[in-house]
Amino acid sequence: MRYSSDQKLQTRNRVLKAAAAQIRTHGPQGVGVAALMQEVGLTHGGFYAHFASKDALIAAAVKTMFEDAATQRHRAIEDRSGPAALGAFIDSYLTADHRDRPDRGCPVACLLGQSAQLPALARPAFDTGVRGMVRLMASYLPDATRDPMALASSLVAELAGALALSRAVEDEALSLRLLEQSRLALRARAGLAIPNPESPYHDH
Amino acid sequence: MRYSSDQKLQTRNRVLKAAAAQIRTHGPQGVGVAALMQEVGLTHGGFYAHFASKDALIAAAVKTMFEDAATQRHRAIEDRSGPAALGAFIDSYLTADHRDRPDRGCPVACLLGQSAQLPALARPAFDTGVRGMVRLMASYLPDATRDPMALASSLVAELAGALALSRAVEDEALSLRLLEQSRLALRARAGLAIPNPESPYHDH
DNA sequence: GGCTTCATATGATGATCATCATGTAAGGCG
DNA sequence: CGCCTTACATGATGATCATCATATGAAGCC
Numbered sequence A, B: 001m002r003y004s005s006d007q008k009l010q011t012r013n014r015v016l017k018a019a020a021a022q023i024r025t026h027g028p029q030g031v032g033v034a035a036l037m038q039e040v041g042l043t044h045g046g047f048y049a050h051f052a053s054k055d056a057l058i059a060a061a062v063k064t065m066f067e068d069a070a071t072q073r074h075r076a077i078e079d080r081s082g083p084a085a086l087g088a089f090i091d092s093y094l095t096a097d098h099r100d101r102p103d104r105g106c107p108v109a110c111l112l113g114q115s116a117q118l119p120a121l122a123r124p125a126f127d128t129g130v131r132g133m134v135r136l137m138a139s140y141l142p143d144a145t146r147d148p149m150a151l152a153s154s155l156v157a158e159l160a161g162a163l164a165l166s167r168a169v170e171d172e173a174l175s176l177r178l179l180e181q182s183r184l185a186l187r188a189r190a191g192l193a194i195p196n197p198e199s200p201y202h203d204h
Numbered sequence C: 001g002g003c004t005t006c007a008t009a010t011g012a013t014g015a016t017c018a019t020c021a022t023g024t025a026a027g028g029c030g
Numbered sequence D: 001c002g003c004c005t006t007a008c009a010t011g012a013t014g015a016t017c018a019t020c021a022t023a024t025g026a027a028g029c030c
Helices: A008-024 A033-040 A044-050 A053-077 A083-095 A098-100 A107-111 A118-141 A148-168 A172-189 B006-025 B033-040 B042-051 B054-077 B082-093 B096-100 B107-114 B120-140 B148-168 B171-190
Strands: none
Touching: A008 A033, A008 A044, A008 B033, A008 B171, A033 A044, A033 A098, A053 A083, A053 A098, A053 A107, A053 B042, A083 A098, A083 A118, A083 A148, A083 A172, A098 A148, A098 A172, A107 A118, A107 A148, A107 B107, A118 A148, A118 A172, A118 B148, A118 B171, A148 A172, A148 B120, A148 B148, A172 B120, A172 B148, A172 B171, B006 B033, B006 B054, B006 B107, B042 B054, B054 B082, B054 B107, B054 B120, B082 B120, B082 B148, B082 B171, B096 B148, B096 B171, B107 B148, B120 B148, B148 B171
8 A cells, every 4th residue: 555545545535525516516417527526636537546437436426425414314313303303304404504505415305306317327326315215204203103104205205396496496585485385394294393483484 | 481481480399399308308418409400300500590509499498398288287187176176187297107208297397406407598487387386286275275375385396306206216116106105195285085096005 | 584581401610528548756665 | 775556647539519600402582
């Protein structure tokens, strides 16, 4: 081992982190190898010492996105459990902050509409991530829930859908309304009490 | 007027229709001017006689998508009204068929995740389309609904989210489960009776 | 019947991009 | 001390792409 003992690994991780951010903001197509390497402080040449192809990079980056997402979920939930944890997760998910920072946000919401341009290599990681998110939500639903996995599946669809929609929409008021009303609806569906009415929107 | 009287208009419409399909399947970036024109039976040169730029094409194509979507909604709803219309719409929306034909499907679900690569010119049309979809669903909710626009907003998020998710996922069983469980949840939330149990999925 | 107009074709231009062959320098090892 | 592995750089290649300048050819008009 020349250079410092794990030089290459650290570089690889920095490239991965940058790619994970770029993919979430600009989509898989929006990332160029040269621009990516430059962001890490290197030139494009060395890229193929770390990844076999751009598709391989994307697949690896998708994986790391979901790993990061898991730790972020823990941070949002803190030491809560059960429905309280679910409520905290929903509240942290459907915020303008999360909407405005896709680069460090939920990969499910970011890759939702990129199915066409996501290379086949990255698909399994996405599936696993979706399944993990559904399972997580199911595990926090009230014990009395009849079919937790069924409900969780529906909740995940609305969560990711609302966030992605709020990003796609241009009008700020419409965007905030989409976030807030799905937040309320999701809390109600999860059997949670009416939350702090932190954003009083009225239609029309 | 040389050629037949409205030759140019018809060509323009054919280009638009092809673009609307391609954008929905491959995303805005996935459409090339040359390939698009070839699909219409022309060469790339004439393109700029019809559109000022690729972005202008995309903006126009997004508009036509939403126009088509409106007529398709009428077809799905037929002569039903009120909750029955809503149920028919939900059932027609969350099907494997709709999932597998994005090229003629709902633009909201297709463009959900393309916010980054959608040119600014096309954004207003998208907003209008989303608003229209929310309004439509609100108008069909039961009269007793407390805040129809609020509920409709949440329903649209889940509808589009579930469809987009079902497309992004690789595993067919997972995909079908996402569709079906959101279909059931949405019907219930819209105050509709338990529907025909056309697809009995069990988790695990 | 020739002129003119307009829809489309041909071909070029420059930009961007993934990929790779080869060069270089850093630094542990003999 | 010098060698040689290794991480990265330089530069080239060929592909793809949007855009546009110019050519062509059909068809209505005088």
